[in-house]
Amino acid sequence: MSVxxxxxxxxxxxxxxxxxILNKIAxxxxxQPAGFPVFTPFIYPLFILLLPFETPVWALLxxxxxxxxxxxxxxxxxxxxxxxxxxxxxxxxxxxxxxLPKNLSEYPNQSPSVKNMNWMPFLVYASFLILLxxxxxxxxxxxxVSNIGYLLLKIFASxxxxxxxxxxxxxxxxxxxxxxS
Numbered sequence: 001m002s003v004x005x006x007x008x009x010x011x012x013x014x015x016x017x018x019x020x021i022l023n024k025i026a027x028x029x030x031x032q033p034a035g036f037p038v039f040t041p042f043i044y045p046l047f048i049l050l051l052p053f054e055t056p057v058w059a060l061l062x063x064x065x066x067x068x069x070x071x072x073x074x075x076x077x078x079x080x081x082x083x084x085x086x087x088x089x090x091x092x093x094x095x096x097x098x099x100l101p102k103n104l105s106e107y108p109n110q111s112p113s114v115k116n117m118n119w120m121p122f123l124v125y126a127s128f129l130i131l132l133x134x135x136x137x138x139x140x141x142x143x144x145v146s147n148i149g150y151l152l153l154k155i156f157a158s159x160x161x162x163x164x165x166x167x168x169x170x171x172x173x174x175x176x177x178x179x180x181s
């Protein structure tokens with residue numbers, strides 16, 4: 001299967017999960033106490049995170065904008081998702097260069113994945129960019145730091161839940177590495 005078709009199908013599938021399932025559920029980390037935020041986990045940035053290593057930055061920025069504006073269209077959030085997704089698309093290459101032992105050009109025809117990076121580096125990579133995405137999104141959404149505790153709780157609870165959903169997605173929809181002795 002073509003890399004372009006594979007990534008288009010992945011984008012469509014992740015967008016459908018986000019829009020049809022995750023946007024419809026409101027999660028709380030605690031049992032309805034007052035003041036704790038309701039949040040929606042966002043897994044759609046995973047599309048940007050799983051693009052091939054050799055994807056040029058200009059393409060990452062365009063695809064990040066398309067992914068973000070697609071979610072903005074369904075959530076009526078006026079470009080906030082697009083802004084956050086373009087930022088993580090821009091920083092993705094630098095984060096990968098910092099985490100991987102070799103230059104990205106030494107990974108031809110490969111994508112960031114648990115298979116190529118192992119669990120810990122991949123989770124650090126994904127968690128950092130998801131945390132950054134959520135920070136930008138929620139700062140834009142709330143547009144105030146007057147209640148910094150509420151903002152931080154919303155960012156961290158949402159990020160943790162999003163990373164958990166991303167792990168579930170990876171376990172369900174990616175091929176696992178065979179165990180070696």
